[in-house]
Amino acid sequence: MDCEVSEIVDRLLDSYKEVGGINNIDCSNLPSKQAIGLACEELLQLLFPGFLDEGAVASTEIALKTTSRVAHVITRLKIEVARSLRFKAKNGGDQSEAARAMVCAFLRQLPEVRRLLRTDVEAAYEGDPAAQTFEEIILAYPCLEAIAIQRVAHVLYNDGLPLIPRMMTEWAHGKTGIDIHPGARIGSHFFIDHGTGVVIGETCVIGSRVKLYHGVTLGARSFPKDNEGKIVKGIKRHPNVEDNVTIYPNATILGGETTIGARSTIGASAFLMKSVPPDTLVALEEVEHKVRSKTNHQPSTNDKTGA
């Protein structure tokens, strides 16, 4: 080892001692990002059998294949869940039994998740004129991936498991650009078209048959602070969206007390921080634009070029 390498290493080792909080040295093992990503892929295969394999699955082999996959997922997840439980318990001893029980309880809920995902595929088919078949939606619509992973992560979130649910939805966020917190409660027949830039916060409550377009934010307004000036954690911060609402691209809806009433439509780029009653259409007023011909270089009067 030449002296330069040795100097670099020494500086890094010093830094590991001095700069705390971003090292994980002599601690319990944390869940592995890579393992969580692989578990997400395996869960998607269990949820949509025959779609994400090399080919269709024959009914004669489905029992064997499913058994093998379930065994695989249990093996992988129980390690990661045990790490997450030890982290929660601040290194409280062996968590492998508790982890196995939590993983099994979680997997028993996959059929219920599948029932919801079936309605999400239907909603995509009915909601997008470009969608030609269910198969196209499952193979090529990023929202299916993001919603499926959020629905499974939500089960683990409800069990109080730290770290892993959020790592799962971030795995999907990285692949799809759709950022749904595992805490959000989402009804059936949920569709997000295109999806990039969608943000759905932790305390959102979304009804059934809701349709969002890309860039929609269901976010927080501002954060109350405690006496020490620290942000208060754990209160309702994000909107409610009732059944049959459609929200067009890049609309921003903020606040924990904001409710979008059933059957309402929110137009593209709208910006809302208070509730609207059921059956409401909210659209940006014709936006004031300067419209000017570039050829005669005379500023025209303002024109309304929007809705």
Add this chain to the structure above:
Amino acid sequence: MDCEVSEIVDRLLDSYKEVGGINNIDCSNLPSKQAIGLACEELLQLLFPGFLDEGAVASTEIALKTTSRVAHVITRLKIEVARSLRFKAKNGGDQSEAARAMVCAFLRQLPEVRRLLRTDVEAAYEGDPAAQTFEEIILAYPCLEAIAIQRVAHVLYNDGLPLIPRMMTEWAHGKTGIDIHPGARIGSHFFIDHGTGVVIGETCVIGSRVKLYHGVTLGARSFPKDNEGKIVKGIKRHPNVEDNVTIYPNATILGGETTIGARSTIGASAFLMKSVPPDTLVALEEVEHKVRSKTNHQPSTNDKTGA
């Protein structure tokens, strides 16, 4: 196998029987997501030789390397195309001859795609002050990847092939955040800067020398429904953008009858649902903002802080 695993498997198998539409069991094989991703990577290597390999390619080895790659792509794609054709024909027998013919016809068009991509690289260089060399653009600009894949997917889309063109553009969407439907018709010298959040719909027609920034939507307005309340599929829903138009970040342009006339400029965050004539500048009016000093806590009068 312990009883818990066996119970989980039984519940899943029951679910596979009960919840239809999201299983691919005893069906024809569908195209593989993984294989389509690998084919996209191989096509990019054929389109930009020497850029995406471990190193430059010597002219003495280029013939051999290209032959090997073309043979590879044919082998991979003909399997996937055959699956897609069988799916289209509803399991209509052996499609391997038709698939091979379609793949070869497709590959014969790569030189034409390369001619277009050369103009796209030029447009990026001329359009972005941060771009220092062609090499930087090909190695580090996500738009090149998204546009190259859309241009090849568009060839297969025009051949009427289902599933695969959309899977290709979704592969690029996942990597770049740029969502261009394979159906969109796009002229030469096309540049998208940054790119995240761009959505270009299926029936868009885009001229030459068009420049878009991130977050631009060329989308649909609303969807006519038939007598049964189902969305009508297959009509013109997305805008036309004529030659030499520039559209700044987060502008939203909607509707199949909306045309942005040649040489026009659309400002950041603009929102348009009707046509503008050639040589027009559309910019958001100075937006009304509340501007208030936080220090004296007196609300100031409104100020116009925009353009």
Add this chain to the structure above:
Amino acid sequence: MDCEVSEIVDRLLDSYKEVGGINNIDCSNLPSKQAIGLACEELLQLLFPGFLDEGAVASTEIALKTTSRVAHVITRLKIEVARSLRFKAKNGGDQSEAARAMVCAFLRQLPEVRRLLRTDVEAAYEGDPAAQTFEEIILAYPCLEAIAIQRVAHVLYNDGLPLIPRMMTEWAHGKTGIDIHPGARIGSHFFIDHGTGVVIGETCVIGSRVKLYHGVTLGARSFPKDNEGKIVKGIKRHPNVEDNVTIYPNATILGGETTIGARSTIGASAFLMKSVPPDTLVALEEVEHKVRSKTNHQPSTNDKTGA
């Protein structure tokens, strides 16, 4: 080889001769995208020891592990840096000594980068009510990855190295949707929540304790052209953001002379092209929306539904 393959190959080889500028044949080797991606992963492991491995690192093994990793990164990066230097020097001979020196100088700065990243993790914890632990932030917040890579790429950018810094930040952009140019100068305690769609331009100067939300653009306004109509490269084009500023989702701030004064707050979807003084609150005026009940089909008067 059948005649179809041979025809496709011939057409491609002809195209490689005819269409220049997008081939890298008989040139110097360019940096490899794949190698740069792997180097980014290794650098993240050095920056956050024990977080991105399969498990925590014991203090007894940390010296050995760090040495091995540093040696690895040097080996990988010196090849790529040498390619980049040869490209810069237009094939100017052997650059391996210069490359090794640059890589070592770069790695000696990692402790300083770690000091900054520690403040970024703190800022995320203090800025997001959903964040429960530092560990969750390092494992699941995309901004950490994007900012860490930008901070290391910025070191190489300052050394005048072409191609690689931009390839690094594009690697992070592809994974996170956060596009920060390696040239941007960013102070301590920097936090980006959610992140998708954020664009930070090359000549931005950002103070300390700045917090951005997804979709925020710190971009250029327009580009002066020279006498030949070519864009002038290398001038200050992007905004300054002073200390303690918060910018909410989808706000767009443009122009090299635009400065957001210290302690100011910029509201969601705001659009600014001129400076605001310190301690200013800029929020979209209550936006004019058409609000109409869908049930009685009578257009209501306009309502202000915004802030």
